[in-house]
Amino acid sequence: MRLKGENVLVIGVSKGLGYALAYFLLREGANVIVNSGNVEKLKEITNALSKYGNVKYVDGRIVDRESARNVIERAYKEFGNLDGLAVLIGGYLEDDVHSLKGLDEMINNHVKYPLYVVSEAVRFMNPGSTIVLVSAIRGIDKALPNQLSYSIAKAGLAKAVEVLATELVKKEIRVVGIAPSWIDGEFEPDRDWKKLRKLGDPKAPPEDFARVIVWLMTEESQWVNGVIIPVDGGARLL
Numbered sequence: 001m002r003l004k005g006e007n008v009l010v011i012g013v014s015k016g017l018g019y020a021l022a023y024f025l026l027r028e029g030a031n032v033i034v035n036s037g038n039v040e041k042l043k044e045i046t047n048a049l050s051k052y053g054n055v056k057y058v059d060g061r062i063v064d065r066e067s068a069r070n071v072i073e074r075a076y077k078e079f080g081n082l083d084g085l086a087v088l089i090g091g092y093l094e095d096d097v098h099s100l101k102g103l104d105e106m107i108n109n110h111v112k113y114p115l116y117v118v119s120e121a122v123r124f125m126n127p128g129s130t131i132v133l134v135s136a137i138r139g140i141d142k143a144l145p146n147q148l149s150y151s152i153a154k155a156g157l158a159k160a161v162e163v164l165a166t167e168l169v170k171k172e173i174r175v176v177g178i179a180p181s182w183i184d185g186e187f188e189p190d191r192d193w194k195k196l197r198k199l200g201d202p203k204a205p206p207e208d209f210a211r212v213i214v215w216l217m218t219e220e221s222q223w224v225n226g227v228i229i230p231v232d233g234g235a236r237l238l
Contacts, residue, residue, distance in 0.1 A: 001029030002218040008084035009033045009075045011062065011117050017134075017180075018088050019045050020187040020210035026053035028214060030084070033075045037061030048189065062089060063108075068116040076124045084217045085121050086132045087114040094146045102149035110135075110153035111160065118164060118175075127172035130217045133161055135179045135228050141236050154179075158228045165226030174225045176216050180209045181232035202235045 042057035093102030139154025182203035
């Protein structure tokens with residue numbers, strides 16, 4: 001198991017990508033803490049995943065530095081220092097230059113809140129640990145005209161990966177990210193998800209994206225740092 005005994009915190013867990021990521025981390029031997037603002041969802045996920053390994057939850061929605069600090073410190077009390085951190089805080093709104101109705105929410109969810117988490121977490125992260133952030137294809141490739149706030153927020157997060165990697169390299173902490181296409185549907189443990197998509201599809205089940213994040217947290221990717229990896233099955237090329 002490639003992550004045996006390592007402690008990984010997953011912030012902003014959903015029943016899609018976050019659930020899938022926790023599952024695969026456990027299968028690789030990691031100790032996993034999942035977080036979201038919905039305690040009932042966390043209980044459901046940890047109960048379902050407990051047979052695969054050591055999984056706990058810390059509830060709490062990230063809305064500012066104080067809430068980020070509270071979640072990180074409680075996670076530290078559960079497992080001690082961290083070897084991996086994945087920030088999956090999401091949200092999607094469509095807008096354009098005429099409305100900008102999603103500007104504050106998208107900047108908060110995709111830039112400010114992840115940065116609050118990273119800022120509070122680095123003091124609890126071991127040398128050799130990995131931070132993974134989630135941008136989007138629309139943040140690094142061609143955007144659609146109704147995705148102004150979403151796309152610029154995801155583009156900002158992609159740049160943050162590069163800047164954070166530069167800042168934290170002396171601490172021997174890697175910062176990397178993925179740019180998913182369309183994460184489709186909820187996760188179901190032990191299913192054959194590969195039957196649900198084919199190469200080039202614009203959407204794919206959460207397993208396909210979670211597997212890349214797991215790889216980024218292993219020693220197999222030690223020489224990958226400060227970059228965003230497109231994860232879209234090649235859909236952006238078609």
